[in-house]
Amino acid sequence: MPVLEGKELRIVGFLCNWCSYGGADSAGVARAAQPTDLRIIRVPCSGRVDPLFIVKALLNGADGVLVSGCHPRDCHYSAGNYYARRRLEVLKQFLPVLGIDDRRFEYTWVSASEAQRWQHVITTFTGRVHALGPAPRFGDSRPLLKVADMALSALRPLGTGKAAALDELKKAIKARLPELECVIGWQQGYDGAHTVPLFAKTPEDVDKLVWGPFNVNNPAVYLPSFKGKKVGIMVKGCDGRSVVEQLQENLINREDVVIFAMPCEGTLDMARVSEKLGRYTSIDAVSCDEAAVTVTADGKEHRFCMADFAQGKCYGCTAPLAATADASVGGPVSVNPGPYTPPELALLDSLSLPERMQFWSGQMERCLRCYACRNACPMCVCRDFCVSDSRDPHWMNQKDDEREKLFFQTIHALHLAGRCTGCGECQRACPVGIPILALRQQISRAVGQLFDGYKAGFDPAATPPLLTYAPEEKNIHERDWK
Amino acid sequence: MSTTRFVASDGLPAFLSFLVKTGRRVLAPAEKPAVKSSVVFEPWSEGKAFTLQKATVPAKEAVLPQCETLLTYKKTREGDSVSLTLDDTPEAQPTAVFGCRPCDARGYAVLDRPYLRGPFVDPYYKARRENLVVFTVTCSSGCNTCFCHWLGGGPSSPEGSDVLLTEIEGGYVLQSVTDKGAEVLGTSSLADGADKFPLVEAARKAAWASLVPAPDIKGAQTALSALFSDLDFWQAQTDRCLSCGACTYFCPTCYCFNITDEGESFDEQGGRRLRSWDNCMSSLFTREASGHNPRMLKAQRMRNRVSHKYSFYPENWGAYSCSGCGRCVSNCPVCLDIRAIVLAAIARTADK
Numbered sequence: 001m002p003v004l005e006g007k008e009l010r011i012v013g014f015l016c017n018w019c020s021y022g023g024a025d026s027a028g029v030a031r032a033a034q035p036t037d038l039r040i041i042r043v044p045c046s047g048r049v050d051p052l053f054i055v056k057a058l059l060n061g062a063d064g065v066l067v068s069g070c071h072p073r074d075c076h077y078s079a080g081n082y083y084a085r086r087r088l089e090v091l092k093q094f095l096p097v098l099g100i101d102d103r104r105f106e107y108t109w110v111s112a113s114e115a116q117r118w119q120h121v122i123t124t125f126t127g128r129v130h131a132l133g134p135a136p137r138f139g140d141s142r143p144l145l146k147v148a149d150m151a152l153s154a155l156r157p158l159g160t161g162k163a164a165a166l167d168e169l170k171k172a173i174k175a176r177l178p179e180l181e182c183v184i185g186w187q188q189g190y191d192g193a194h195t196v197p198l199f200a201k202t203p204e205d206v207d208k209l210v211w212g213p214f215n216v217n218n219p220a221v222y223l224p225s226f227k228g229k230k231v232g233i234m235v236k237g238c239d240g241r242s243v244v245e246q247l248q249e250n251l252i253n254r255e256d257v258v259i260f261a262m263p264c265e266g267t268l269d270m271a272r273v274s275e276k277l278g279r280y281t282s283i284d285a286v287s288c289d290e291a292a293v294t295v296t297a298d299g300k301e302h303r304f305c306m307a308d309f310a311q312g313k314c315y316g317c318t319a320p321l322a323a324t325a326d327a328s329v330g331g332p333v334s335v336n337p338g339p340y341t342p343p344e345l346a347l348l349d350s351l352s353l354p355e356r357m358q359f360w361s362g363q364m365e366r367c368l369r370c371y372a373c374r375n376a377c378p379m380c381v382c383r384d385f386c387v388s389d390s391r392d393p394h395w396m397n398q399k400d401d402e403r404e405k406l407f408f409q410t411i412h413a414l415h416l417a418g419r420c421t422g423c424g425e426c427q428r429a430c431p432v433g434i435p436i437l438a439l440r441q442q443i444s445r446a447v448g449q450l451f452d453g454y455k456a457g458f459d460p461a462a463t464p465p466l467l468t469y470a471p472e473e474k475n476i477h478e479r480d481w482k
Numbered sequence: 483m484s485t486t487r488f489v490a491s492d493g494l495p496a497f498l499s500f501l502v503k504t505g506r507r508v509l510a511p512a513e514k515p516a517v518k519s520s521v522v523f524e525p526w527s528e529g530k531a532f533t534l535q536k537a538t539v540p541a542k543e544a545v546l547p548q549c550e551t552l553l554t555y556k557k558t559r560e561g562d563s564v565s566l567t568l569d570d571t572p573e574a575q576p577t578a579v580f581g582c583r584p585c586d587a588r589g590y591a592v593l594d595r596p597y598l599r600g601p602f603v604d605p606y607y608k609a610r611r612e613n614l615v616v617f618t619v620t621c622s623s624g625c626n627t628c629f630c631h632w633l634g635g636g637p638s639s640p641e642g643s644d645v646l647l648t649e650i651e652g653g654y655v656l657q658s659v660t661d662k663g664a665e666v667l668g669t670s671s672l673a674d675g676a677d678k679f680p681l682v683e684a685a686r687k688a689a690w691a692s693l694v695p696a697p698d699i700k701g702a703q704t705a706l707s708a709l710f711s712d713l714d715f716w717q718a719q720t721d722r723c724l725s726c727g728a729c730t731y732f733c734p735t736c737y738c739f740n741i742t743d744e745g746e747s748f749d750e751q752g753g754r755r756l757r758s759w760d761n762c763m764s765s766l767f768t769r770e771a772s773g774h775n776p777r778m779l780k781a782q783r784m785r786n787r788v789s790h791k792y793s794f795y796p797e798n799w800g801a802y803s804c805s806g807c808g809r810c811v812s813n814c815p816v817c818l819d820i821r822a823i824v825l826a827a828i829a830r831t832a833d834k
Contacts, residue, residue: 147515189817191626196817197722217816221724271518279536281624281694297626312517343517366514366522368539368548368731368759375726376815384725384765391742398742398758400549429815431728432538433518 009063009129011037013122014049018076020068022112024122032119035126038066045069046107047080051091052395055410058100059138059403064129067107068121073471074111081109082469086450089476090417090466093446097348097439098410099357103128104135107478136354138403143362144355148343148435150272152315156335158266158306160288165329166211169234169262172327173206176232176258183232183260184219185209192286193273193295197222209234213268213293213306218242218423220378224251231257236264238313240322241421241457242378247324248460249419251381261325263333266306266314268293271433273309276302312437313424316340324460344427344438345445364402364409366432373436374412376429379419387411413439418447418466421457450475485664488675490653498526498580500670506578506615509544511537523579534581534619534649540734540809541582542589545610548731549758552606552741556752574609578666580617585630585807587618587642589734594642595799596737606757615662618643619654620686624693627808629821632696635806637689650681657682699792702824705831706793709785715830716781719823722816723763725780729810729818730761730787735803738762762786788823 015021021042027034043049046069054065067088069081088107095102106125110118173183177200187198187208195214199222200206211234219233220242235243240261246252273295280297287294292305320333341349348356371388374380387395388408395411397404412426413436420440427437447454451465452474489497501508509523510532520538553570579586590611597607621628621637630636640646644663647654655675658664709715730736740760745753760767763783769775777783795803804820811819 145515148517150517190811190819190822194817199721222722269517275519279623279625281626281692283626363516366520366539368727370727370731370761372724372726372728372813372815375724389764389766397744398549398740398756399744400547400758425815429724429726429728430518431732431813432514432520432522433516435516 008037009126009134010061011039011064011066011126011129012057012062013038013040013066013068014043014046014053015040016046016069016076016081017042017044019070019074019112020110020118023068023110023114023118026112026115027118030115032115034119034122037126037129038122045075045077045080046084047075047077049084049088051087051414052411054091054105055095055098055414056395056407058095058104058135059407059410061135061137063132063135064104064106064125066122066125068110069107071109071111079469082471083466085473085476085478086466086469087417089450089478090443090446091414093449094413094439094443096353097356097442098360098406099141099353099355100135101132101353103132109478136357138357138361138406139401141354141358141361143365144358145362146347146351146359148312148347150269150312150343152312152343154266154307154310154315155318155338155340156320156333158310158314159290160293160306161212161262161265162288162290164211164262164265166209166262169211169260169327169329170206170209172329173200173209173232173234173260174203176327177203177206179230180232180258181226181229183234183258184222185234185260186211186215186217186219191283193277193283193297194270211262212288213266213310216267216270216311216428218376218378218425220246220423221376221425223257223378224381227252227256229256232260233257234260234262235322235325236262236267237317237320237322238264238421238423240324241319242423243322244324244460245379245419245421245457245464248457248462248464249381254460258327259322259325261322261328263321263330264317265320266310266317268304268306268309269311270428273304276304311424311428312343313422316342319458323458342438342441344435345441347435348438348442360406361402363434364405367405367434368432369400369405369408370431372429372431373409373426376425377412377416378423378425379416379421380412409436409439412436413443416440417443418451418454418464419456420444485658485667486675486679487656487667487670487672488653488678489656489672493653493672497670497672498532499528501578501580501666502527504576504666504669506576508578508580509541510580511535511582523582526580532581536583536621536625537581537586538809538813539732540589540807541579541586542593542734544577544579544614545590545593545607546737546739546759549756550606552755552757554752554754555745572606572609574606574613576613577610578615578617581619582616583621583807584618584635584637584639584641584643585628585805586734587616588630588635588639588805589642589807590614590616591642592735592795592801592803592805593737595801615644615666616642617645617647617656620646620648620689622649622685622689624689625808627811628806629696629808630806631690631693632699632821633802633804633806637693638686648682648685650678650685655679655682697825699824699828701828701831702792703796705827706789706824708831709827710789712830713779713781715827716785717779719826720781720784720818723780723784723818724815725763725765725783726815727761727763728813728815729820730763731759732809732813734805734807734809735791736761738767762790784823788820788827791820792824
């Protein structure tokens with residue numbers, strides 16, 4: 001029963017059984033006065049605290065969440081708190097993109113004997129949450145629809161890949177084909193303005209392979225399902241990074257995959273292309289020059305300049321040619337690396353916290369939970385056993401409100417922390433155009449800042465940062481929080 | 483005899499206001515701006531913008547919402563006695579769907595059969611369907627992913643609609659196709675439009691003329707049932723399928739659902755039994771409690787979706803359960819094309 005009816009806020013505490021829970025207990029035994037807002041959940045280790053516990057609490061009405069574990073080097077299980085530190089720090093940098101004030105979440109270390117420290121921590125944190133007041137409720141915010149500015153300049157010239165030596169690549173593919181189950185690439189889809197993944201098994205299939213700005217799909221999504229069989233894959237730069245990340249995580253074996261790479265000059269944002277094409281009955285012709293694609297639909301010509309119609313991710317691409325490849329045709333592309341913020345992330349950056357909450361509420365409204373985002377993701381490896389479908393544990397409710405839908409996006413984004421290569425398939429696959437890639441991009445940005453510019457999918461030998469730890473973290477200064 | 487009225491383009495909001503004043507919730511397509519804009523049906527209110535473009539999401543929500551509460555339950559304690567209260571009244575506000583396309587409306591006709599004409603009548607569906615009036619905008623042209631005319635429909639098919647709106651110069655002609663539609667039109671203050679009917683017929687003819695000729699798919703039902711155990715065929719057709727639910731959730735004729743109890747607690751707060759959309763593309767759809775799954779492969783799941791629409795349902799009800807809206811094609815992240823699968827099935831059985 002609340003001691004101070006109406007004055008208390010809801011603060012959830014996840015306390016490690018071996019230290020902070022004991023510390024809180026010691027504080028109680030010592031009759032140290034403490035605020036009464038905290039509701040404690042005892043966990044075996046701070047490493048047991050899934051960042052999703054925290055997001056779920058915050059989205060469902062908690063005003064603050066505190067995680068407290070053993071001091072670094074003092075974990076009952078040796079390293080649980082080291083892992084926790086990385087995850088929780090990433091989470092802290094992620095919360096603001098949802099419109100949640102990161103000051104409502106804190107993690108710290110209190111040992112079983114530190115009753116006084118516990119008293120200080122909980123008093124300070126509760127005071128901070130009270131200063132912020134009751135948390136805004138997600139369901140209460142009025143939808144705000146804003147569109148990202150797509151007038152972007154690319155870090156390297158974008159083009160149609162007209163000069164790409166596809167025939168040479170096909171020759172290389174045919175040479176390796178006999179030893180392979182199939183080679184995954186692209187072929188023309190239901191009309192000239194669409195391509196679809198092709199699983200080439202015969203030389204005749206190989207002849208159907210196409211290369212160019214319509215190759216939007218990421219073929220790496222299929223690779224893990226072939227594990228144990230030898231397959232080939234044709235990759236753009238971004239697809240190549242997904243393959244590397246899969247190698248990093250042992251989702252596929254290097255000796256089982258033959259990578260065929262060519263430098264990509266950018267792919268079209270089919271959403272904007274379709275919008276410009278409008279309703280048409282058939283495509284009469286598709287032609288390319290170096291800079292643009294011309295699509296003739298129902299007798300009307302539409303010119304799509306790659307510099308204006310590429311996918312958002314293409315403008316910031318720094319590695320158009322996959323570095324890890326068995327056969328590469330075409331030389332590396334020179335890129336002028338510079339600061340680049342993806343368009344949707346830039347839009348969110350420009351919004352205030354309440355506006356971001358309104359933004360997501362407006363976006364998630366139209367989500368139908370088809371999970372195309374999840375299934376198109378090359379790094380989503382649970383496939384048929386996603387937590388979103390689980391009834392036990394009951395992570396998600398079937399209620400179709402925006403909060404539940406956003407929570408699923410949070411699950412996806414957090415599961416991708418340090419693993420997402422930014423291929424953008426989640427967002428491209430979304431039939432109703434929800435800019436969900438921004439959530440993954442925010443996490444990738446946080447991971448880059450915390451772990452010395454780490455980028456997923458560049459080094460097959462690198463360990464993803466959230467799957468490892470350092471006893472002394474260079475860029476995490478959690479002890480400074482007071 | 484149908485009732486015919488004419489409304490000038492700028493008179494549409496006034497007509498929607500009239501519908502609202504009749505006590506109806508008016509669902510009209512609204513454009514959601516984004517880099518990839520989408521059009522969804524939303525309750526319309528005075529002053530709100532709407533569009534008559536073909537919606538990204540069909541108007542199925544009007545009769546079969548993405549999620550609905552079937553019942554709420556609550557345990558109450560009074561002294562020593564405990565009682566359980568259940569409330570299972572269907573929510574069925576009178577509704578007008580305004581601005582769907584003939585393919586959406588034909589979707590209602592497909593849903594009506596299993597929900598209303600089978601051995602069990604679904605009271606929730608029935609309550610909503612009876613309170614629904616459908617205003618359909620006829621299409622003025624074909625589209626690259628649409629194929630309604632393959633399936634007995636067309637750009638001005640009246641099936642499932644109560645009123646058909648056809649755009650002519652300066653406005654729309656509203657023509658009732660059911661008594662319900664005639665009644666609504668009769669009580670409105672719109673001008674008579676009978677004299678404009680020749681223009682309507684010309685517009686409809688032009689729309690038909692814009693369609694790419696349809697292939698003959700009469701053999702689909704027998705072809706698909708013959709291919710039921712031909713797993714090679716289905717695997718080849720579905721190798722690129724991602725097993726997401728876009729094709730089914732954007733379909734105006736898919737009607738499978740899941741039922742879950744979502745309760746904060748049995749006590750004071752109570753709980754609710756929800757019915758939400760489910761889809762046969764998900765592995766969980768057929769996974770049994772033992773862990774066994776009769777449709778382990780995406781090929782088997784896609785076989786079910788296509789066969790249901792072109793073979794099982796026609797067998798049970800004598801009509802296709804596909805209205806050819808093409809949303810499964812246009813919304814598929816890998817452009818999997820149901821038209822191609824059906825044609826390939828027919829071709830494969832013809833070869834044998």
